[in-house]
Amino acid sequence: MSKGITSRTDNYSQWYLDIVKRADLADNSAVRGCMVIKPHGYAIWENMKSALDQMFKETGHVNAYFPLFIPKSFLSREAEHVEGFAKECAVVTHHRLKNDPNGSGLIVDPDAKLEEELVVRPTSETIIWNTYKDWIQSYRDLPLLINQWANVVRWEMRTRPFLRTAEFLWQEGHTAHASRQEAIEEAERIHEIYARFAEDFMAMPVIKGRKTANERFAGAEETYTIEALMQDGKALQAGTSHFLGQNFAKAFDVRFLNESNQEDYVWATSWGVSTRLVGGMIMTHSDDDGLIVPPKLAPLQVIIVPIPKPAPELNEVAEKVMRALRDKGISVKYDMDMKNRPGFKFAEYELKGIPVRIGMGMRDLENNQLEVARRDTKSKSMVPIEGIGDYVRQLLDEIQANLFQQAVQYRAEHMTEVNDWKTFTEVLEEKGGFASAHWDGTTETELEIKEKTKATIRCIPLDAKEESGTCILTGKPSQGRVLFAKAY
Amino acid sequence: MSKGITSRTDNYSQWYLDIVKRADLADNSAVRGCMVIKPHGYAIWENMKSALDQMFKETGHVNAYFPLFIPKSFLSREAEHVEGFAKECAVVTHHRLKNDPNGSGLIVDPDAKLEEELVVRPTSETIIWNTYKDWIQSYRDLPLLINQWANVVRWEMRTRPFLRTAEFLWQEGHTAHASRQEAIEEAERIHEIYARFAEDFMAMPVIKGRKTANERFAGAEETYTIEALMQDGKALQAGTSHFLGQNFAKAFDVRFLNESNQEDYVWATSWGVSTRLVGGMIMTHSDDDGLIVPPKLAPLQVIIVPIPKPAPELNEVAEKVMRALRDKGISVKYDMDMKNRPGFKFAEYELKGIPVRIGMGMRDLENNQLEVARRDTKSKSMVPIEGIGDYVRQLLDEIQANLFQQAVQYRAEHMTEVNDWKTFTEVLEEKGGFASAHWDGTTETELEIKEKTKATIRCIPLDAKEESGTCILTGKPSQGRVLFAKAY
Numbered sequence: 001m002s003k004g005i006t007s008r009t010d011n012y013s014q015w016y017l018d019i020v021k022r023a024d025l026a027d028n029s030a031v032r033g034c035m036v037i038k039p040h041g042y043a044i045w046e047n048m049k050s051a052l053d054q055m056f057k058e059t060g061h062v063n064a065y066f067p068l069f070i071p072k073s074f075l076s077r078e079a080e081h082v083e084g085f086a087k088e089c090a091v092v093t094h095h096r097l098k099n100d101p102n103g104s105g106l107i108v109d110p111d112a113k114l115e116e117e118l119v120v121r122p123t124s125e126t127i128i129w130n131t132y133k134d135w136i137q138s139y140r141d142l143p144l145l146i147n148q149w150a151n152v153v154r155w156e157m158r159t160r161p162f163l164r165t166a167e168f169l170w171q172e173g174h175t176a177h178a179s180r181q182e183a184i185e186e187a188e189r190i191h192e193i194y195a196r197f198a199e200d201f202m203a204m205p206v207i208k209g210r211k212t213a214n215e216r217f218a219g220a221e222e223t224y225t226i227e228a229l230m231q232d233g234k235a236l237q238a239g240t241s242h243f244l245g246q247n248f249a250k251a252f253d254v255r256f257l258n259e260s261n262q263e264d265y266v267w268a269t270s271w272g273v274s275t276r277l278v279g280g281m282i283m284t285h286s287d288d289d290g291l292i293v294p295p296k297l298a299p300l301q302v303i304i305v306p307i308p309k310p311a312p313e314l315n316e317v318a319e320k321v322m323r324a325l326r327d328k329g330i331s332v333k334y335d336m337d338m339k340n341r342p343g344f345k346f347a348e349y350e351l352k353g354i355p356v357r358i359g360m361g362m363r364d365l366e367n368n369q370l371e372v373a374r375r376d377t378k379s380k381s382m383v384p385i386e387g388i389g390d391y392v393r394q395l396l397d398e399i400q401a402n403l404f405q406q407a408v409q410y411r412a413e414h415m416t417e418v419n420d421w422k423t424f425t426e427v428l429e430e431k432g433g434f435a436s437a438h439w440d441g442t443t444e445t446e447l448e449i450k451e452k453t454k455a456t457i458r459c460i461p462l463d464a465k466e467e468s469g470t471c472i473l474t475g476k477p478s479q480g481r482v483l484f485a486k487a488y
Numbered sequence: 489m490s491k492g493i494t495s496r497t498d499n500y501s502q503w504y505l506d507i508v509k510r511a512d513l514a515d516n517s518a519v520r521g522c523m524v525i526k527p528h529g530y531a532i533w534e535n536m537k538s539a540l541d542q543m544f545k546e547t548g549h550v551n552a553y554f555p556l557f558i559p560k561s562f563l564s565r566e567a568e569h570v571e572g573f574a575k576e577c578a579v580v581t582h583h584r585l586k587n588d589p590n591g592s593g594l595i596v597d598p599d600a601k602l603e604e605e606l607v608v609r610p611t612s613e614t615i616i617w618n619t620y621k622d623w624i625q626s627y628r629d630l631p632l633l634i635n636q637w638a639n640v641v642r643w644e645m646r647t648r649p650f651l652r653t654a655e656f657l658w659q660e661g662h663t664a665h666a667s668r669q670e671a672i673e674e675a676e677r678i679h680e681i682y683a684r685f686a687e688d689f690m691a692m693p694v695i696k697g698r699k700t701a702n703e704r705f706a707g708a709e710e711t712y713t714i715e716a717l718m719q720d721g722k723a724l725q726a727g728t729s730h731f732l733g734q735n736f737a738k739a740f741d742v743r744f745l746n747e748s749n750q751e752d753y754v755w756a757t758s759w760g761v762s763t764r765l766v767g768g769m770i771m772t773h774s775d776d777d778g779l780i781v782p783p784k785l786a787p788l789q790v791i792i793v794p795i796p797k798p799a800p801e802l803n804e805v806a807e808k809v810m811r812a813l814r815d816k817g818i819s820v821k822y823d824m825d826m827k828n829r830p831g832f833k834f835a836e837y838e839l840k841g842i843p844v845r846i847g848m849g850m851r852d853l854e855n856n857q858l859e860v861a862r863r864d865t866k867s868k869s870m871v872p873i874e875g876i877g878d879y880v881r882q883l884l885d886e887i888q889a890n891l892f893q894q895a896v897q898y899r900a901e902h903m904t905e906v907n908d909w910k911t912f913t914e915v916l917e918e919k920g921g922f923a924s925a926h927w928d929g930t931t932e933t934e935l936e937i938k939e940k941t942k943a944t945i946r947c948i949p950l951d952a953k954e955e956s957g958t959c960i961l962t963g964k965p966s967q968g969r970v971l972f973a974k975a976y
Contacts (some may be wrong), residue, residue, distance in 0.1 A: 027619065027622070027623075029554070029555045029615070029619065030555075030559055030562070030615065030618050030619075031555045031557045031558075031559060031606065031615070034555035034556070034557060035555075036552070036553070036554050036555065036619050037552055037553040038552055039550035039551065039552045039634065042550075042551050042552045042553055043550065043551070046551065062527035062530075062531065063527065063530050063531070063534065064524070064525055064526055064527045064530045065524070065525040065530055065657065066517070066524050067517045067518075067519045067522035067523075067524065067655055068522070068608070068639055068641065068655050069519045069522060069578070069655070070519075071518055071519060072585065072594055073593070073594070074518070075585070075594060076593055076594045082594065086584070086585040086586070086594060087584055087585070087586070088583070088584065089583065089584065089585060090557070090580045090582075090583055090606070091580060091581065091582040091583065091584070091585065091596055092578045092579060092580050092581075092608065093579065093580075093581045093582065093596065094578075094579040094581065095576070095577065095578055095579065095643040096574070096575055096576065096577065096579070096643065097560065097563070097574040097575070097577060097579065097605075097607070098574070098575070105561075105564055106560055106561070106563060106564045106570065106574060108579055108581065108605055117585075117596055118519065118578070119585070120556070120580065120608070127517070127518065127519070130518050131515065131517065131518075131524050134515070135515075140827075146527065150639075151556055151638075151639065153556065155583040155584065167555055167556050167557070169553065339628075
């Protein structure tokens with residue numbers, strides 16, 4: 001509490017807000033529901049972007065950029081899509097302000113009303129498929145494998161930094177294919193990339209599954225999802241990849257001549273992950289002392305703190321250590337600040353989640369060693385200066401692996417198979433995590449369960465075994481278990 | 489003309505549009521004034537971003553992200569700023585659409601009117617300085633050296649792809665300092681970075697100068713600019729860096745305690761370059777056969793074309809050549825397409841501005857050589873396969889240098905010192921380029937010259953010598969020459 005961080009057991013929700021604020025990740029803004037992403041938070045997002053972008057490019061995708069605005073009429077073209085997005089969008093109606101002739105300051109100029117209102121994109125399927133119409137004539141123009149890094153706006157009523165904000169940053173992939181099968185394979189390929197990114201970079205284990213019809217993206221035939229589990233037992237949808245069938249091609253009349261010279265509608269996918277991942281990372285690893293960032297995403301991996309403060313002999317060794325670390329591809333900084341004491345600095349770096357801290361005093365140098373502290377376990381070791389590069393390289397890998405293992409274990413402990421309603425509600429209410437249960441497959445039952453427990457079906461896991469059973473609510477027959485959880 | 493490109497001498501303006509379209513750089517969109525940046529155009533912008541971002545980070549800047557929306561009232565806070573931007577902005581007035589109860593489709597829901605309208609950012613000084621207020625209390629919190637990569641919207645009436653669009657992509661730096669001197673140095677440092685980027689990466693020579701009071705950014709005390717010259721003799725403002733004094737700090741009440749424990753307003757800079765640079769690059773180098781991209785910005789530097797088409801022996805050598813090139817840090821692709829003929833491919837790659845093309849036929853291989861063609865001069869050489877990596881590495885450097893030299897020469901030929909009104913108007917009307925002339929220093933004269941000639945003062949060059957003379961229009965005394973030109 002000395003750091004101004006509520007403990008997780010006291011109030012997880014407040015703890016989260018405290019971490020976001022105290023670790024300098026984001027700040028509130030003057031605009032309702034919009035956040036300011038501060039440099040430390042943005043640097044983490046940049047590292048996420050860079051890793052994902054590389055994975056997309058390695059699989060043949062290219063980036064492009066489509067307009068921020070979508071003509072109102074485009075939204076109506078796809079029936080489910082408009083249902084999903086029209087109720088929460090920012091609408092541009094005018095293109096000029098002017099000084100009120102009555103002197104009440106700046107007002108909207110009524111003469112500058114747009115003929116057709118524009119919506120700030122909540123997602124870009126409509127504007128992109130309207131464009132693809134001009135780009136696709138024949139199978140030779142396919143596939144189009146395009147991604148865009150952009151901001152989008154959804155007028156959410158209840159917002160939380162990173163997890164749910166009116167404006168957020170994301171990538172949205174929009175691909176066009178000549179066959180149903182190829183589009184499905186694309187959606188699955190991206191689903192796999194998302195899962196690999198979450199586990200390898202964020203050290204956040206995820207369950208890969210399909211969404212129920214009710215939870216699908218507005219306009220999709222199939223939505224693949226990766227679902228993570230936060231420390232408070234709530235699930236987080238961390239990324240989705242949609243097979244859109246021919247819905248948007250039909251809505252925007254995008255046809256092509258296939259190899260047999262026959263006309264057909266184009267097949268589509270779309271997929272996205274957002275700054276929400278930063279929230280998922282926070283709630284997977286961090287503790288009551290502050291943020292914990294997996295080394296692969298850390299803007300700064302190692303901080304060297306001179307004890308008690310910078311001095312020529314210490315600075316010289318620090319330079320040497322930094323060179324050794326940088327040679328191993330490690331990012332490192334030496335704290336040259338003269339004003340604050342080591343204890344204060346230690347707390348600050350802990351707060352910001354720097355994975356490794358190296359303390360360096362005169363006595364350590366006499367013994368040719370350094371004190372190396374890891375952020376995840378807080379354990380410290382005295383380490384010879386000779387070979388420090390290799391040591392830290394290995395330590396960072398170990399931290400990355402340890403964070404993943406801890407999260408895997410937590411999830412294993414919070415994955416409960418349940419077969420009766422009473423246990424089901426108890427698990428959801430008290431223990432938290434995923435309840436693996438039978439469901440009769442109807443949206444009606446799904447909604448009734450949500451109504452009674454606030455839990456939703458997070459996904460039908462891809463690796464679910466076929467297993468006969470009876471629905472947890474209705475007792476009707478079921479062919480397999482699905483995962484229920486309360487979710488962000 | 490066979491490529492569908494108007495020649496530059498026939499119609500430069502149409503030539504530009506043809507290049508943008510035929511080189512697959514951008515496309516029109518359904519939204520007035522907004523363009524779609526296609527993958528090839530976006531890849532060039534990505535390379536620009538990446539080089540600039542590194543230069544910013546090397547000089548201590550960090551990235552962050554501020555909201556897309558600005559409350560209407562914020563714009564009014566800085567008097568000149570509101571004058572500059574209120575007349576051309578996208579205004580969000582509602583947050584919901586709904587189905588018209590009268591059945592006429594989707595309409596704006598009158599119940600979802602915002603209490604205060606939001607403007608889509610035309611630039612972010614106001615929202616950022618409103619945020620800085622919370623971040624700055626003491627000199628210890630300074631400097632803040634923050635940059636943001638973002639989209640902005642200015643409701644331009646006459647748009648041209650890349651050069652002037654309603655929405656565009658850019659970076660905007662916003663820094664806060666404890667002293668006037670430090671802020672001026674920052675604005676100058678960025679000015680220098682912009683000039684270095686333009687010349688070293690874009691191979692586009694620029695003149696560094698200051699804007700006149702009339703041409704300054706709305707709210708700035710000094711605007712530094714880099715001005716380039718396009719092939720049609722018109723100037724292009726390619727980047728600006730502003731010393732904002734204490735204007736925004738006063739407008740948003742951002743005060744701090746300095747080292748002497750006295751309260752003062754914070755000093756500011758802001759600076760930006762945008763996707764407009766892609767337009768500048770096009771108009772500096774390209775020719776009637778298509779785009780020319782400087783090697784340092786080329787998404788693909790080398791294309792290998794098998795003649796007449798892929799075959800096992802050719803493919804094997806291509807693999808070897810690609811490895812040799814990649815070892816030298818060169819990006820390269822082998823054209824595996826079986827359908828089109830080499831001549832068609834050559835024209836396509838020329839159109840897209842790939843700096844180097846390697847042609848490879850069976851007879852060439854028998855002689856252990858390859859045909860290497862450069863895009864800039866169109867010259868071809870037979871080059872031994874042995875040592876091809878070094879050869880191409882050097883050739884790319886030579887192309888980069890040659891493009892810069894050509895542009896420097898063109899500019900030198902279009903930099904005319906003029907001392908009388910008749911020559912002045914003739915130069916502007918017929919020869920084009922910069923007219924270096926004396927001016928009496930008043931906005932009145934500046935505007936009258938613009939009225940009479942359509943030329944503006946592009947800048948007061950930093951390296952202008954002191955020289956007594958008489959104003960080109962009024963004959964009043966002047967202490968130095970300024971540069972006039974018609975401009976984009």
